[in-house]
Amino acid sequence: MTSRPTTSALLLLLLALAAGVACLGLVAGSTDIGVRPAIAALLGDPAEPARTVVLELRAPRLLSAFTIGALLALAGVLLQALFRNPLADSYVLGVSGGSSVGALFALMLGASLWAVQCSAAFGAIAATFLVLALARGGATVRVLLTGVVVASACGALVTLILVLADNGQLRGMMFWLAGDLGWAAHPWTMFGAALLGTVAVTLIARPLDVLATGEITAQSLGLDLRRWRMVIVVFAGLLTAGAVIQGGTIGFIGLVIPHLVRLAFGTAAHRIVAPAAALAGGTLLAAADLVARTAAAPRQLPVGAIMALLGVPMFLVLLRRLEGPRTP
Numbered sequence: 001m002t003s004r005p006t007t008s009a010l011l012l013l014l015l016a017l018a019a020g021v022a023c024l025g026l027v028a029g030s031t032d033i034g035v036r037p038a039i040a041a042l043l044g045d046p047a048e049p050a051r052t053v054v055l056e057l058r059a060p061r062l063l064s065a066f067t068i069g070a071l072l073a074l075a076g077v078l079l080q081a082l083f084r085n086p087l088a089d090s091y092v093l094g095v096s097g098g099s100s101v102g103a104l105f106a107l108m109l110g111a112s113l114w115a116v117q118c119s120a121a122f123g124a125i126a127a128t129f130l131v132l133a134l135a136r137g138g139a140t141v142r143v144l145l146t147g148v149v150v151a152s153a154c155g156a157l158v159t160l161i162l163v164l165a166d167n168g169q170l171r172g173m174m175f176w177l178a179g180d181l182g183w184a185a186h187p188w189t190m191f192g193a194a195l196l197g198t199v200a201v202t203l204i205a206r207p208l209d210v211l212a213t214g215e216i217t218a219q220s221l222g223l224d225l226r227r228w229r230m231v232i233v234v235f236a237g238l239l240t241a242g243a244v245i246q247g248g249t250i251g252f253i254g255l256v257i258p259h260l261v262r263l264a265f266g267t268a269a270h271r272i273v274a275p276a277a278a279l280a281g282g283t284l285l286a287a288a289d290l291v292a293r294t295a296a297a298p299r300q301l302p303v304g305a306i307m308a309l310l311g312v313p314m315f316l317v318l319l320r321r322l323e324g325p326r327t328p
Contacts, residue, residue: 007272010265014276018066018283025062025290026054030297063191064184064246065289065303066282069253070194071243073281074201076254077274078236081208082229083144090240090254093147093233097154098127099244104161104173113185120245127154128237132230140215140229179250179304181289190246197239198278205270208232212268250285250304252311257281259318284310 005013026038033041033050041054075090082088090096102123106116127150135146158177165173176183184190201208207228210218218225243250261276262268285303288310292301 060187063187065286067190068243068247069281069285070278072253073257073277075236075239094150095240099124124241176248178302184246201274208270
């Protein structure tokens with residue numbers, strides 16, 4: 001009987017996988033670049049012809065992919081711990097819908113990229129606080145149901161905006177809804193936010209572990225459910241907002257990655273699950289973006305669509321593993 005790999009070994013494997021995806025992301029694209037020219041460009045060689053492509057196009061996009069994937073995975077970890085629901089992910093609270101409404105409204109008005117992202121952030125935060133206001137004083141299930149209702153309302157508003165928009169605006173709107181890293185800006189700032197988010201979720205691992213055992217157990221252990229429910233909902237909303245304003249609507253990461261990490265590491269302890277999920281989520285989205293940039297080069301496909309194509313079979317496989325063998 002083979003022994004399970006240690007947590008350190010699995011983390012090192014994840015780091016190696018992330019490094020491999022990062023290398024491929026720098027050298028592969030509509031124009032392939034060798035490893036040596038890519039390294040020379042990263043080291044700042046002014047005579048390297050690939051310097052502009054690597055430093056100004058591929059490296060920021062790669063960093064944005066890792067950041068957005070990490071943020072969505074962390075939001076999924078938080079919400080699955082809060083709701084104790086394996087189907088809870090970063091869009092269950094209507095945060096993505098609110099962000100989409102804000103972004104599409106700004107696009108319809110012909111706003112700049114900066115204004116579109118500010119509008120998306122405002123929509124995401126407004127949706128989060130709307131859910132909290134409508135579900136105030138209710139149990140966790142009420143928060144979940146309120147989020148579903150707000151998400152449905154945002155979906156209706158998105159449909160109306162698409163109907164009212166000009167044909168020339170529809171392409172940009174559809175790319176936003178399908179997920180597009182071309183909207184990403186300030187990758188280093190967002191990467192720093194992802195690191196802080198990972199540290200913060202790891203620091204509150206103990207309360208998350210208690211919440212995951214159920215509300216009755218959490219109350220018996222003295223956990224303030226109302227306060228922690230609000231903290232987690234707001235925190236998950238901010239993480240999702242940061243991801244959505246950078247890359248549009250990208251699904252399945254917050255749903256699949258926490259399950260995958262818990263299954264691979266053989267533990268539900270959030271001090272392990274949180275950092276591993278952030279790393280795995282970033283790696284998965286970076287790999288999906290690599291496929292989006294190279295599958296139909298020189299055209300670029302929406303990374304959200306590629307992520308959905310990858311996420312569906314992954315979730316079905318995980319579902320079978322989580323169900324276990326069927327009895328005859």
